[in-house]
Every structure is written in C-alpha cells, then in structure tokens.
Amino acid sequence: MRVKFKPGAIDYLKSLAFHTHVDDFALSKIKDINKPLVLEIGVGKGDYLLEMASNYPEHFFIGIELNASVLSVAAQKLADANLNNVLILTGDVKYLLPKLSALSLNYIILNHSDPWPKKRHEKRRLTYSTLVNEYYKLLEEGGTLIFKTDNDDFADYSYITLSSVPFKELIFIKDYKGDYDFDAKTEYERKFLNKGVKIKMIIGKK
Numbered sequence: 001m002r003v004k005f006k007p008g009a010i011d012y013l014k015s016l017a018f019h020t021h022v023d024d025f026a027l028s029k030i031k032d033i034n035k036p037l038v039l040e041i042g043v044g045k046g047d048y049l050l051e052m053a054s055n056y057p058e059h060f061f062i063g064i065e066l067n068a069s070v071l072s073v074a075a076q077k078l079a080d081a082n083l084n085n086v087l088i089l090t091g092d093v094k095y096l097l098p099k100l101s102a103l104s105l106n107y108i109i110l111n112h113s114d115p116w117p118k119k120r121h122e123k124r125r126l127t128y129s130t131l132v133n134e135y136y137k138l139l140e141e142g143g144t145l146i147f148k149t150d151n152d153d154f155a156d157y158s159y160i161t162l163s164s165v166p167f168k169e170l171i172f173i174k175d176y177k178g179d180y181d182f183d184a185k186t187e188y189e190r191k192f193l194n195k196g197v198k199i200k201m202i203i204g205k206k
C-alpha cells in the first residue's frame with residue numbers, strides 16, 4: 001500500500017475514541033456490544049470498512065491494519081461518516097487473535113492481502129496454516145471467512161491452507177463478479193478491476 005509516512009498519523013489515531021493499538025486492546029473495550037462481529041484484516045485505506053459499516057449497522061466491525069499511516073487515511077473517512085459500529089486497531093493481527101479467543105466472530109475478511117510470493121516469506125501470508133487454524137476457531141458455527149485476491153498463485157495456495165480446516169462449505173470463485181451479498185469493493189480491488197484482472201474469491205462457511 002503506497003502511502004507516505006505521515007508524521008501525525010499516530011497522534012491522530014490516538015485521539016479517536018474508535019481506535020486503539022493492538023497492545024492496548026482488551027475485550028472489555030467491546031464487552032457491551034451485542035451485535036454479530038466482523039473482523040477485517042488489513043484494512044488499508046478503509047473503503048471496505050466504510051461501505052460495509054454504513055450498509056450493515058446491525059453488525060459491529062473490527063478492522064486491523066499494520067501501517068498507522070495507511071490506517072489514518074481510513075480513520076479520517078470513518079470519522080467523517082460518524083459511524084458507531086466500528087473499532088479500528090493499529091498492529092499485527094497475530095497479536096490480536098489470541099486476545100479475541102473468548103469471542104465468536106460472524107465474519108473474518110481478508111481483502112487483497114499481501115501475497116508474499118517467496119517461499120521463505122510464507123509465514124507472513126495471512127492465509128498461512130497457523131493463522132487459518134486460529135481463524136477457524138474464532139468463527140462461530142455458521143460463520144464465514146471471505147478471502148479475495150487478484151493473485152492466482154496466492155489464491156491457489158490459500159485454497160489449500162483453507163482446505164485443511166473442516167469448513168462445511170468452501171467455495172473458490174475464479175472470476176468474482178462482485179455479486180456476493182455481504183461484500184464491498186476495496187481500493188486495491190478497483191485498481192485490479194480497472195486493469196482487467198480477474199478477482200479470485202474464496203468463501204469458507206463453518
């Protein structure tokens with residue numbers, strides 16, 4: 001994600017009631033929320049989160065993003081929309097997942113995660129087998145994991161790792177037309193579509 005380092009990003013994020021750093025996150029922050037929970041991993045500039053939280057006020061969205069400068073762009077959009085069903089976190093999802101273990105998530109969303117094509121970087125892929133196991137445990141019965149990518153090899157790899165957990169249904173769409181009901185386009189997705197690249201989507205239902 002090409003966003004220049006923004007010197008004020010961390011202070012801006014700290015000023016927001018709907019943001020926390022993953023290190024400071026505790027379940028008490030969301031204990032009173034009585035809505036189905038959606039976790040988006042790798043929020044980027046926030047288009048998905050903004051559209052989905054606006055369209056699905058009966059869901060509560062937790063979005064995590066490693067890069068504070070990028071997240072501050074998303075945060076500005078969310079602040080302008082004055083949404084009350086979003087929490088954003090700065091940090092690495094691997095530190096968040098253990099903190100969520102007492103929860104059941106309705107959806108886990110992976111939109112255009114970095115493919116990390118080199119074998120030596122496999123563990124950084126957000127569909128690496130260890131993470132996939134954790135996602136599966138966190139999903140409620142009937143919950144759904146959605147993965148989208150432009151990258152054929154990453155899609156094939158992710159289908160294999162996602163096949164290693166016992167989803168009741170695992171669907172691999174090789175030319176996704178944007179017609180899944182619980183979905184919105186992301187910044188990356190628009191760029192890929194403009195270039196004529198096919199979007200691959202994997203949907204796992206527990």
Ligand SMILES: C[S@@+](CC[C@H](N)C(=O)[O-])C[C@H]1O[C@@H](n2cnc3c(N)ncnc32)[C@H](O)[C@@H]1O
Pocket residue numbers: 001041042043044045064065066067070091092093094111112113114126186187188189
């Ligand atoms: C290629 S971008 C896609 C952004 C957005 N989802 C989209 O589709 O436009 C991937 C994003 O995931 C974030 N990311 C990568 N690894 C992450 C991790 N372990 N935890 C949280 N965010 C991560 C990156 O910082 C980057 O902003």
